Amino acid sequence: MAELFHRKLERTAIGFVVAIIAAASVGGIVEIAPLFTIHTTVEEAPDMRVYTPLELAGRNIYIREGCYACHSQMIRTLRDEVERYGPYSLAVESKYDRPMLWGSKRTGPDLARVGGKYSDFWHVAHLNNPRDVVPESNMPAYRFLARTALDTGDLQRHLRAQQALGVPYTDAMIANAASDAFGQAAPDSPFAAGVTERYGEKTQVSAFDGVVTQLTEMDALVAYLQVLGRLTDAAYSNTAAPEQAPDPTN
């Protein structure tokens, strides 16, 4: 009977294609659509902030260089992971991440909570040549980041695109994108105050690569690494994990 039916179906190309589309659509619809409607999917975290322009630029460098190919940003709910890397990751922590960078391979360690774990100086030395600080490492050297000036000219466009997609960037944030990027890496400059004003007191303002006169890609990437896991404290209060939040003043 079923075989007879199939014999018929095999005779019409359009019918067959429609059957394929029908059979193949169910799984995706059932698994994806509810993620938007069930509101417990993403936890509430009122203290969650957006990336500063400098951090966003750093994130884009992380993407450009393919760091995600070797580093995950997703601590699973397993005891050894929590003890090694910190409280397990919550959905809300990547709420503004387009795209998410959870990763699928750990050639290097997880980075979901690397923010505040090392000093800026350590990161710069490590990125310049990982084997200077970790002799056994197989990570590539990224010396060119410190030599390359950060392009701040299009930061406004980046923020505006994010805003259009629903990330709560204010118009003031967009208008000041370039100066905020500069200010975050130049603590003594007049632009630094605006950064904490717009993005919160906890925002780390420092001369990330040690040179305040020029804003480099190294500044941006280190700023991003230092904010990983620190956009919200939700993971420290909502989970059973015993860890304390790292001290933001490193």
Add this chain to the structure above:
Amino acid sequence: MVQQLTSGERQNALIILLCVFVAGLAMAAAGGSDPLGMHGVIVMLFGASLGALVMRSYYDRQPDPDRLSHYYDDPIKAGVALTLAWAIFGMFMGVWTAAQLAWPDLSFDAGWSTFGRLRPTHTTGVIFGFGGNALIATSFHVVQRTSRARLAGQVSPWFVLLGFNLFCILAVTGYFMGVTQSKEYAEAEWYADLWLVVVWVTYFVLFLRTIARRKEPHIYVANWYYMAFIVVVAILHIVNNLALPISFGQAKSYTIWAGVQDSMVQWWYGHNAVAFFLTAGFLAMLYYYLPVRAQRPIFSYRLSILSFWGITFFYMWAGSHHLHYTALPHWVQNLGMTFSVMLLVPSWASAGNALLTLNGAWHRVRDDATLRFIFVAAVFYGLSTFEGSFMAIRPVNALSHYTDWTVGHVHAGALGWVAFITFGSIYTLVPSLWKRERMYSPALVEVHFWLAVAGTLIYVFSMWNSGILQGLMWRTYTQEGTLAYSFLDSLVAMYPYYIARACGGLLFLLGAIVAAYNIWMTVRAVPASAAERQSDVPDTGLAPGAAATPAE
């Protein structure tokens, strides 16, 4: 190749290429110094060089008016050549990245050559370049032979093949420049994605129109799989790549999906790229070239139906097994796990169907290296789907996820299944396509076979070892209840396996080079066979049943 087109068709080809050129010019102008501008130049060069090729033969003699009563094989020949070129490129990048993990200074202190940028050139090069060209070429071959009809277009097959390669070129050159969306297996940016949609829709229409011309009442099994491959990849590609560019003059875009929803969309895409690109399309090859080569009909029609619909329905649920123990809600993880385990049934139905087809032809498997390629492919297909279903079980995935075990599983599938079935199909296809009596050197096919087997085994065993070791080291506790190993300890333990893997990969690459040489010499040096030429024609209503089709 151009000689096969009428002057009207040559003109159409030129118009299309002119449009491509103008699009490139617009991209170059809008992009300026952005990588988008660089890509504009590449598009212009692509359009211009193909345009020159058409121009060179523009005033050549018109094609034989009889051409429509033959199969259209020129695009397939070009497709085979491109498959081999991408195989060598993609696998070379694989060996290079493998070596970088063992010897990190192999990136020579430049940006473009670091591991993170090279890795997607490998994955795109092999999956889309090598696999994609093989799929397009064989689909053109299989659909014509099983429908006993000529392709339903003269220019469109070229448009599909070359347009797809333009996509691959844009993707790969983009990664070197740092242009990437970072979505695994969908790294290419928005303009390349848009272009692929145009190419893919053309492919879909061409394929359906050819099927509509068939002289057989039934659509052959292989074509079911090709249809599923084309249709579902289109759906996956469009949904996963929805994005907002920051401006029309820049390569960078932001995806419309964020965070946890993005993770599910990405792995719904990612896993089904495996299912409908790396599995369905290659099963189509299996269902055609296996019976042809073994000269036996497929063992069971019912098993074919069962496995086809099982795969089409179940696979789409399985993506969440890439997200076990993450911030993705539990219920989705459990659904993914359940369906992944159920997936074993249709997967083994296919593998079993293939192996039972060979039952009775084992002497051929022993003597014929080409058939042995197909046989090994079926075995590895069974193996890697078993492994996959096993790894999808949550507690198993707790160990395997993030480790080299995943990479071992990937390459059991990618080398053992995808590459083996492709080479088996190509060795079957090449002599019949170029109407040659045989391959240039059966001995070299044999050499390739053993290089490939050795390479695959070395690769897969070293990654199984390293992955399981890594997973165990991460979770080992001392008696005091503290973690026994630092992350670095586990990395140090990986080096021997990384070196072994690079060696295995090198053997596999050498095999692919041997194949390319052998095929080149077959085309150049082997005498033509008259018999093939006469029997291999479409059914025009004059000579019913003249062409050989595999039985169901």
